[in-house]
Amino acid sequence: MNQKKYSEKDDLIFKGKCIRDVLVVLNRVFEKTKIAFGISNTDIFSLANDVINKSGFITDIIQFAESDPAAKGSCEYVYMSYKGIKALMYYRIAQTIWTSEILKNVDKSILATIVRGLCEDGKVETGIDIHPFAQIGEGCVIDHGVGTKITTDFSYEGDTVVIGETTIIGDYCTILNDVVIGAADVNQGQPKGKRHPTIGNHVTICAGVKILGNIKIGDNVFIGPGCRVVQDIPDNTKVVIVNQLQIMKRKGEKSLILDGLVYDGEYLRLYGENIEDVDIKVANSQYIDRTDLQVIIIEKSKNYIAFNIIKQDVDYSDQTWKNNHIQVIKNNEYSFITSDVIERFLRRTNKQL
Numbered sequence: 001m002n003q004k005k006y007s008e009k010d011d012l013i014f015k016g017k018c019i020r021d022v023l024v025v026l027n028r029v030f031e032k033t034k035i036a037f038g039i040s041n042t043d044i045f046s047l048a049n050d051v052i053n054k055s056g057f058i059t060d061i062i063q064f065a066e067s068d069p070a071a072k073g074s075c076e077y078v079y080m081s082y083k084g085i086k087a088l089m090y091y092r093i094a095q096t097i098w099t100s101e102i103l104k105n106v107d108k109s110i111l112a113t114i115v116r117g118l119c120e121d122g123k124v125e126t127g128i129d130i131h132p133f134a135q136i137g138e139g140c141v142i143d144h145g146v147g148t149k150i151t152t153d154f155s156y157e158g159d160t161v162v163i164g165e166t167t168i169i170g171d172y173c174t175i176l177n178d179v180v181i182g183a184a185d186v187n188q189g190q191p192k193g194k195r196h197p198t199i200g201n202h203v204t205i206c207a208g209v210k211i212l213g214n215i216k217i218g219d220n221v222f223i224g225p226g227c228r229v230v231q232d233i234p235d236n237t238k239v240v241i242v243n244q245l246q247i248m249k250r251k252g253e254k255s256l257i258l259d260g261l262v263y264d265g266e267y268l269r270l271y272g273e274n275i276e277d278v279d280i281k282v283a284n285s286q287y288i289d290r291t292d293l294q295v296i297i298i299e300k301s302k303n304y305i306a307f308n309i310i311k312q313d314v315d316y317s318d319q320t321w322k323n324n325h326i327q328v329i330k331n332n333e334y335s336f337i338t339s340d341v342i343e344r345f346l347r348r349t350n351k352q353l
Contacts (some may be wrong), residue, residue: 001314004074006057006141007167010229012274013077014076014079015048015052015058016241016301017050017051017079018058019045019048019049019051019052020056021089021122022048022052022089022093022190023044023045023048023090024052024242025118026044026047026093027091027115028029029097029118034056034284034330036191037103037106039102039103039309041251043102046102047093047100047102050096050100051089051093051096054096055092055095055096055136056136056137056138056139056140057088057089057091057092057137058139058141059139059287060085060088060092060138060141061075061078061079061085062075062139063138063141063172064078064082064084064085064141064143065077065078065287065350066168067141067174068141070331072335074116076127076164079190082143083096083125083126083127083128084126084128084141084142084143084144084155085123085125085127085142085308086122086125086126087126087128087130087142087249088120088130088136088140088142089122090118090121090122090125090130090298091119091122091130091132091134091136091163091296092116093096094114094116094118094119094132096113096116097114097115097118098115098133099133099285105210109306112132114162116131116132118132119131121315124226129161129163131164131165133165133166134163134164134165134166134167134169135167135168135169135171136163136167136169137171137172137173137201138171138172139171139172139173140169140172140173141173141174141175141282142175142272143174143176143177144176144177144207148201149180150196162182164181164182164183164195164196165196165201166193166194166196166214167181167185167196167197167198168197168198168199168203168298169181169195169203170199170200170201170203170219171201171202171257172201172202172208173199173201173202173204173205173252174204174205175205175207175210176205176207176209177207177261177287178207178208179196179205179206179207179208179209179210179211180207180209180210180211180248181196181199181211182196182211182212183196183212183213183214184212184230184286184287185212191308193214194214195213197211197213197214197215197216197217198212198214198215198217198315199217199289200214200216200217200219200220200221200235201216201219201221202219202220203219203221203222203223204221204222206223206224206225206226206227207225207227208224208226208227208229209223209224209225209227209229209230209279210228211223211229211230212228212229212230212287213230215230215231215232215233216232216233217229217232217233218226218232218233218235218236218237219235219236220236221233221235221236221237221238221239222237222238222240224238224239224240224241225241226241227239227240227241228287228338230287230334230336231333231334234333241278244341250253255275256268256272256275256278256328256330256333256335257272257273257274258271258272258275258328258335258337259272259273260272261326261337261341261342262341263341263344263345263348267298267307267308268306268307268308268309268326268341268345269304269305269306269307270304270326270337270344271303271304272303272304272305273302274302274330275302275303275304275305275328275330276300276301276302276305277330278297278329278330279328279329280297280305280307280326280327280328280329281295281326281327281329281331282295282309282324282326282327282342283321283324283327283336284324285323285324285325286327287325287336288325289327292310292311292312292322293309293324294309294310294311295307295309295310295312296309309345309346310328322328324342324343325337325338325342
């Protein structure tokens with residue numbers, strides 16, 4: 001296949017094809033309601049034109065073509081072949097319908113049903129579920145998207161990408177497979193409000209990342225494969241897992257670096273750099289502080305900390321020694337250590353657990 005690079009010369013041809021495909025979707029959506037809604041074929045064409053020229057969809061395609069080496073710079077190849085782009089097309093159509101002045105007199109509850117159904121169609125076709133009320137900036141890339149989830153609650157098992165209702169994603173962000181961007185629970189018990197993350201501009205979210213809750217991810221952030229993020233991440237930060245330990249390092253700063261966690265038969269020992277002034281807590285499987293487990297510092301230096309974990313006199317389930325995390329806090333930056341060393345330590349030193 002001869003893959004031509006997107007250029008001004010074929011701009012009209014390529015956009016014309018995109019508009020025709022969007023018109024097919026819009027005509028299907030409004031086939032039985034066009035007269036009741038008081039809209040004409042010209043209005044539907046205007047909606048299609050807005051999707052292509054105002055919603056950011058073309059920028060999505062261009063960014064995908066330029067950033068993915070496999071696309072070789074071809075917008076047409078990306079548009080015809082990539083499920084991530086197809087899912088974004090459904091989302092951009094839904095957003096255009098929801099915000100268009102053309103449909104301002106239509107009952108919002110009816111429009112909400114229409115746009116939600118559109119995104120459900122996109123999920124069935126692509127395996128990527130984007131809520132129509134999410135806010136996604138231009139130049140979004142969802143690559144290998146099946147298995148990525150941007151969800152509405154903490155239950156994110158499944159095989160789809162989901163972008164939740166109150167999620168905000170900035171411009172020129174890249175999301176890879178098996179990603180969760182969702183709420184830690186259903187709105188933290190509140191009837192209304194923001195419950196999903198806000199992602200900045202130029203953020204890369206690698207495979208297997210879980211970003212949960214109403215937190216902020218800054219601009220120019222790189223989140224490496226397999227990380228779990230439940231606290232704010234500042235601008236220009238790289239978050240990666242090294243030897244089961246998740247570290248967060250800001251450019252140009254003397255950042256916290258965790259090298260390893262071991263159990264020496266008596267104490268837990270945390271090794272790393274710049275850790276002499278950190279706070280250490282125990283968090284449960286949902287990254288909430290365990291107030292019934294107290295961390296006692298035994299010895300501390302710049303490069304390691306020896307500590308013990310003591311059970312407080314609080315009743316809890318017999319299974320609560322499982323799936324705990326060590327939370328390391330420095331200057332309001334949080335890192336979590338996930339290791340079977342923690343479970344072994346708790347089982348040996350707290351037999352009643």
